[in-house]
Amino acid sequence: MTTTRHDIRRPAPAAPRAAAWRVPSSWPQVLIYAGAAAVLLMWWHGTRSVTGLDGWLTEAGRVTGLLAGYGCAVLLALMARIPALERGVGTDRLARWHAMGGRYTVSLACAHALLIIWGYAVTSHTDVVHQTTSIVFDYPEMLKGTLGFLLLVGVGITSARAARRRMRYETWHYLHFATYLAIYLAFWHQLANGAQFAGSTWAKAAWYALYGGVGLALVWFRFAMPVVRGLRHDLRVAAVHAEAPGVVSIYMTGRHLDELRALPGQFFRWRFLARGHWWAANPYSLSEPARGGRLRITVKDLGDHSRALSRLRPGTRVWAEGPYGGFTGERPTHDRALLLAGGVGITPLRTLFETLPGDVVLLYRARRPEDLALRGELDAIAAARGARVHYFVSEPAGYSLPLNGRALRDLVPDIRHRDVYVCGPPGMTDAAFTALKQAGVRRRHIRNESFEF
Numbered sequence: 001m002t003t004t005r006h007d008i009r010r011p012a013p014a015a016p017r018a019a020a021w022r023v024p025s026s027w028p029q030v031l032i033y034a035g036a037a038a039v040l041l042m043w044w045h046g047t048r049s050v051t052g053l054d055g056w057l058t059e060a061g062r063v064t065g066l067l068a069g070y071g072c073a074v075l076l077a078l079m080a081r082i083p084a085l086e087r088g089v090g091t092d093r094l095a096r097w098h099a100m101g102g103r104y105t106v107s108l109a110c111a112h113a114l115l116i117i118w119g120y121a122v123t124s125h126t127d128v129v130h131q132t133t134s135i136v137f138d139y140p141e142m143l144k145g146t147l148g149f150l151l152l153v154g155v156g157i158t159s160a161r162a163a164r165r166r167m168r169y170e171t172w173h174y175l176h177f178a179t180y181l182a183i184y185l186a187f188w189h190q191l192a193n194g195a196q197f198a199g200s201t202w203a204k205a206a207w208y209a210l211y212g213g214v215g216l217a218l219v220w221f222r223f224a225m226p227v228v229r230g231l232r233h234d235l236r237v238a239a240v241h242a243e244a245p246g247v248v249s250i251y252m253t254g255r256h257l258d259e260l261r262a263l264p265g266q267f268f269r270w271r272f273l274a275r276g277h278w279w280a281a282n283p284y285s286l287s288e289p290a291r292g293g294r295l296r297i298t299v300k301d302l303g304d305h306s307r308a309l310s311r312l313r314p315g316t317r318v319w320a321e322g323p324y325g326g327f328t329g330e331r332p333t334h335d336r337a338l339l340l341a342g343g344v345g346i347t348p349l350r351t352l353f354e355t356l357p358g359d360v361v362l363l364y365r366a367r368r369p370e371d372l373a374l375r376g377e378l379d380a381i382a383a384a385r386g387a388r389v390h391y392f393v394s395e396p397a398g399y400s401l402p403l404n405g406r407a408l409r410d411l412v413p414d415i416r417h418r419d420v421y422v423c424g425p426p427g428m429t430d431a432a433f434t435a436l437k438q439a440g441v442r443r444r445h446i447r448n449e450s451f452e453f
Helices: 027-045 052-078 083-089 091-124 128-138 142-159 169-176 178-193 201-233 304-311 343-355 375-385 405-411 426-438
Strands: 002-005 235-244 247-253 267-272 282-285 294-300 317-324 336-342 359-366 388-393 419-423 446-448
Touching: 027 052, 027 083, 027 201, 052 091, 052 178, 052 201, 083 091, 083 317, 091 128, 091 142, 128 142, 142 169, 142 178, 169 178, 178 201, 201 317, 235 294, 235 304, 247 304, 267 294, 282 294, 282 343, 294 304, 294 343, 336 343, 336 426, 343 359, 343 375, 343 419, 343 426, 359 375, 375 388, 405 426, 419 426, 426 446
Parallel strands: 336 359, 336 419, 359 388, 419 446
Antiparallel strands: 002 388, 235 247, 235 317, 247 294, 267 282, 267 317
8 A cells, every 4th residue: 555645734636516406306307207107198198998898908008109109208308408408417327327228118018019019909809929910010200110119129128238238339339320310210100100299289289398308408508519529619638648648647738728617537538539539429527627728538448439539640630529427526525525536436436536625545556556547636636635545466465455345444534524435446336335334434425436338
């Protein structure tokens, strides 16, 4: 273990205050459930009576179909990169909601197809295979709807954890774009065949408003805004510096960067307009507070895209989407903090180490001493503000830190009375949560944001 402690008690600079509006984290869930209740009310209002096996099966199919259609709109809204949602809820939390909602939506779509076919088969006294053929080829917009359903199921299969582990991120990312086509095709099927829309102008208007609003948000925040900001800020690569084996810092300069109002701990999605890079917008945190018309990210070689960033040339144009994320020093619950970093997870914590007010302790874990990126800067920050920074490495083993509650309490005796910020690889993060629980830290006092989207 290597420890640096400085006792020069100077006040830390206050973190910049966000001027952008954020949505309280509980509101989106309330709105989602309220929307689902409204969909059920729409079905109830448009259904006169339900009798017999065929009636129950058919109406169950219609309910699941309406909820699946509503779920598709919610899935798109969660990933529309709406800044107020990203800041208020947190990008990783939105991604988890999206993944969970995707499972529900695909399940509802499958239930809808099976129940409708079964119900119609009972009504017409025919077999399921014949009824399926009749529905697909004889009903309006059903070929589109069937193709949309198959695409949605295919995206759901490729998004399963077991499937994602077997493919490159870029491959999965582009397969995921099929969701847009699937939802577009299914939308017209819903309006053409949905019993609730057949004789109700207000129901159609509500569905158009739902999908139209989500569509506008997607077009603006995911496609138009990056272009507008790219032209406005003229962000370009200024330099690329090696920080550690396989780790580089990329410095960028531009115009009016103060308008981005980026907080320490937040990240952007960066699109470098160079050969082999322009098609990908990957998330990387700022590794120093935004200041003086300059932004910096620090990237570890974890794949083809991140490895190629070390070869970027000065002058390369950059489009930055963001800032995103709620991993910031806003709304603290204590006047002191513990930062727990693993590997390249030091990048957002380095900015917080510099800017969080009060007493701050940083624990930084890496595999080898040479993997401790930005160590010189961390020591300088600790000296300037009278903070403590502890370094631990796995090799040699004598300098490792057993990640358990007892070890954390020994290093930071008042750990229960600190806000804790955790950032690192998934395995390290999981172990840290377990250790913090053992140390008596409440879950609401732990802040974490994952990039495992």
